[in-house]
Amino acid sequence: MKSKKHFYTWKSFEEDVRKLTSELKRRRKFFNGIWAPARGGLPLAVCLSHALDLPFLEKPKSKKTLIVDDIADTGHTLEKFFKKGHTIATIFYHRKSRFEPHIWLREKKDKWIVFPWERA
Numbered sequence: 001m002k003s004k005k006h007f008y009t010w011k012s013f014e015e016d017v018r019k020l021t022s023e024l025k026r027r028r029k030f031f032n033g034i035w036a037p038a039r040g041g042l043p044l045a046v047c048l049s050h051a052l053d054l055p056f057l058e059k060p061k062s063k064k065t066l067i068v069d070d071i072a073d074t075g076h077t078l079e080k081f082f083k084k085g086h087t088i089a090t091i092f093y094h095r096k097s098r099f100e101p102h103i104w105l106r107e108k109k110d111k112w113i114v115f116p117w118e119r120a
């Protein structure tokens with residue numbers, strides 16, 4: 001049986017970056033920078049870094065570092081940051097994740113998400 005795939009586009013990504021930027025500005029929280037786990041979170045972190053005029057950090061400095069990723073699927077990657085009190089923002093969230101990000105835009109259902117940076 002072939003797995004179902006959802007091809008997330010660059011256009012959708014650009015729209016979602018604008019939505020996340022707007023939501024983060026609306027919340028008026030002070031962040032000292034942005035950090036993301038390598039690979040999937042990096043495109044989002046770089047775009048938000050520019051949009052919010054925040055430095056992209058090599059590693060989180062404190063609880064005031066915004067942590068972003070493309071998806072909170074199982075939650076394993078981001079859970080330790082969530083437990084330490086960081087604000088977590090993702091594009092996608094799966095209800096089976098170990099935690100719910102503070103900000104997320106799309107719910108991952110049963111389809112495998114293929115991000116544009118994963119395609120050649």
